[in-house]
Amino acid sequence: MSLVEAPLPEAGPGHLRVRVLATALNFPDVLMVRGHYQVRPDLPFTPGVEVCGEVVELGDAVAGFAVGDRVVGTTAVPHGGLAQECLMPATGTFAAPVSLPDAEASTLTIGYQTAYVGLVRRAALRAGETLLVHAAAGGVGTAAVQVGKALGARVVAVVGSAAKAQVARAAGADVVVDRSAGDLVATLKDAVGRSGADVVFDPVGGATYDASTKVVAFEGRIVVVGFTSGTIPAPALNHALVKNYSILGLHWGLYLQRDHAAAVAAHDQLAAWVDAGLVRPVVSQRVAFDEAPGALARLGAGESTGRLVVLGA
Numbered sequence: 001m002s003l004v005e006a007p008l009p010e011a012g013p014g015h016l017r018v019r020v021l022a023t024a025l026n027f028p029d030v031l032m033v034r035g036h037y038q039v040r041p042d043l044p045f046t047p048g049v050e051v052c053g054e055v056v057e058l059g060d061a062v063a064g065f066a067v068g069d070r071v072v073g074t075t076a077v078p079h080g081g082l083a084q085e086c087l088m089p090a091t092g093t094f095a096a097p098v099s100l101p102d103a104e105a106s107t108l109t110i111g112y113q114t115a116y117v118g119l120v121r122r123a124a125l126r127a128g129e130t131l132l133v134h135a136a137a138g139g140v141g142t143a144a145v146q147v148g149k150a151l152g153a154r155v156v157a158v159v160g161s162a163a164k165a166q167v168a169r170a171a172g173a174d175v176v177v178d179r180s181a182g183d184l185v186a187t188l189k190d191a192v193g194r195s196g197a198d199v200v201f202d203p204v205g206g207a208t209y210d211a212s213t214k215v216v217a218f219e220g221r222i223v224v225v226g227f228t229s230g231t232i233p234a235p236a237l238n239h240a241l242v243k244n245y246s247i248l249g250l251h252w253g254l255y256l257q258r259d260h261a262a263a264v265a266a267h268d269q270l271a272a273w274v275d276a277g278l279v280r281p282v283v284s285q286r287v288a289f290d291e292a293p294g295a296l297a298r299l300g301a302g303e304s305t306g307r308l309v310v311l312g313a
Helices: 027-034 110-122 139-150 162-171 183-192 207-216 237-243 253-258 261-275 287-298
Strands: 015-024 050-056 070-074 085-089 093-095 130-133 154-159 175-178 197-202 216-224 247-249 284-285 307-311
Touching: 015 070, 015 175, 050 085, 070 307, 085 253, 093 261, 110 130, 110 139, 110 216, 110 261, 130 139, 130 183, 130 284, 139 154, 139 162, 139 197, 139 261, 154 183, 162 175, 162 183, 175 183, 183 207, 207 237, 216 237, 237 253, 253 261, 284 287
Parallel strands: 130 154, 130 197, 154 175, 197 216, 216 247, 284 307
Antiparallel strands: 015 050, 015 085, 015 307, 050 070, 070 093
8 A cells, every 4th residue: 555646536426525534444445455355446446445524526416415514434446535535425425423523423334334234124133132242342343232232132242352351341241251261152151141142243254153153042143244254154054943043144235235225224323322322433543644554454463443543634
């Protein structure tokens, strides 16, 4: 990655050009920069898939926004958010909550909507149920903890080290499990109780997924969000059959294309929870624009907690 002067992008049909106020880094940014993501833009490109910005230009067929609006949402890579100005598709753009500063607001779309849609729409999490969240000190994990608590669930959070436990507790987790401390399955069984976890939120995959199948409840639901472990599990469907649990895939980005109303509803509820104090994005670091490569490296190495946000150039 290098800092260059480039022409300003032009807002084509269905897009907005925005002045970037803050860019929230996501694991897909890491994968995209490494060339390991399913979307592989031609080089050179500008990464940064999630921003808070101020609208400066509207393309044709864009309604509901005006120049000067403060917005949050996804970007249109190759014109991503690690720049002074970027492009945003209208379908991935939402009004920024006035109660959130730029850095926190920039994190409200991808992680929080993934958590909300996964737990509400896919898993139908109910008040009083037990929710097990893996990688609970990370960006999407802290979002899932907060969404679970807002829905009235008992939240058991799994973290990768003792140092990360406090982050999950501060996000609202009722119980925190350090997976590096010993036998994960035995510890999880104690944490979730005899009935098991009604819903499992898993952005990790690999051995983490396997452990979840040992503690999921009767009629439990495992929401498969991603594979940050690098290992994609091969579910034993006979085990799902005999234990009577469901395996639910979640690709949140598809809702922007195929059921935009679901994404709008998710944003509206999240914004209401923000105003009520039930949701507050966990921004662990705010970094200067020229420090973005190092921040992405820390994110990719699993060294960060909460969200890393690059301040506007």
